[in-house]
Amino acid sequence: MSPDIAPELVKQYPPELIQFVTDEAQRDANDVAEFLSKAGLAPEEGHTRELLAGTLLDLGGFVRLRRWERSGCWVHQKAGLPSADEAMKWVIATLVAAADNPQNLSRAGVIGRTVFEVMLTHFAWAGRSELDADIQIDLEDEDCLVEVMAQFLMVHRHRLPPTDQELMP
Numbered sequence: 001m002s003p004d005i006a007p008e009l010v011k012q013y014p015p016e017l018i019q020f021v022t023d024e025a026q027r028d029a030n031d032v033a034e035f036l037s038k039a040g041l042a043p044e045e046g047h048t049r050e051l052l053a054g055t056l057l058d059l060g061g062f063v064r065l066r067r068w069e070r071s072g073c074w075v076h077q078k079a080g081l082p083s084a085d086e087a088m089k090w091v092i093a094t095l096v097a098a099a100d101n102p103q104n105l106s107r108a109g110v111i112g113r114t115v116f117e118v119m120l121t122h123f124a125w126a127g128r129s130e131l132d133a134d135i136q137i138d139l140e141d142e143d144c145l146v147e148v149m150a151q152f153l154m155v156h157r158h159r160l161p162p163t164d165q166e167l168m169p
Contacts, residue, residue, distance in 0.1 A: 020125035024116075027128075028060035035063055054108025055091065061115035062087040068134075075136055079118045087111050131156075 036042050036059075043049040051059075065076055066084035077083065082090065090111055097104035127135030133152065 016125045017120075019129070021120070023128060024119060025060075028064060029056075031063040031067070032056060032059045035059065052105060052108055054105065054110075054112070055095065057109040057112025057116075058087070058091045058094070059112070061112035062091060064115050064119065071134070073134070073136060075122050076115065076118055079122070081114060081118060082111070087115075 033042070041049070062084055065081070065087050068074070068076060069084050081087075091108075094104060094107050097107075122136055124135035124137050127133055131152075
């Protein structure tokens with residue numbers, strides 16, 4: 001766990017949650033940096049570019065929504081969130097509106113915070129660290145969960161440790 005986490009947070013929240021939030025924030029930051037670079041918006045080598053925190057949060061929400069959609073996960077739409085494309089339009093519209101009136105930047109960050117909330121409440125905190133996968137934990141149909149887990153285990157069976165029977169001569 002990161003050593004610079006405030007002691008009151010460590011007392012208030014489970015260590016698994018703190019680790020999950022820390023890891024996922026870093027993942028979003030990396031994905032946003034990669035997105036900006038591919039879009040030609042990264043600063044030149046040795047320079048920096050300022051972006052408002054709310055805008056970065058919304059871009060983090062966008063890249064996460066895009067990742068979910070590409071993997072076939074639509075939990076965000078069930079939670080009333082926009083698609084990844086709609087989220088990007090939101091980011092652009094917020095920036096355009098802020099050009100006319102800087103007060104409009106107060107909207108920035110709404111998408112990012114809401115997507116992060118959905119992630120916290122709908123995905124297993126240890127899914128990425130334990131299985132290197134995003135594990136959705138609130139499937140409505142238990143049979144569907146069993147089927148998804150069976151498919152996952154089949155694909156990753158070579159990564160599982162051998163059973164006691166397999167180890168016996």
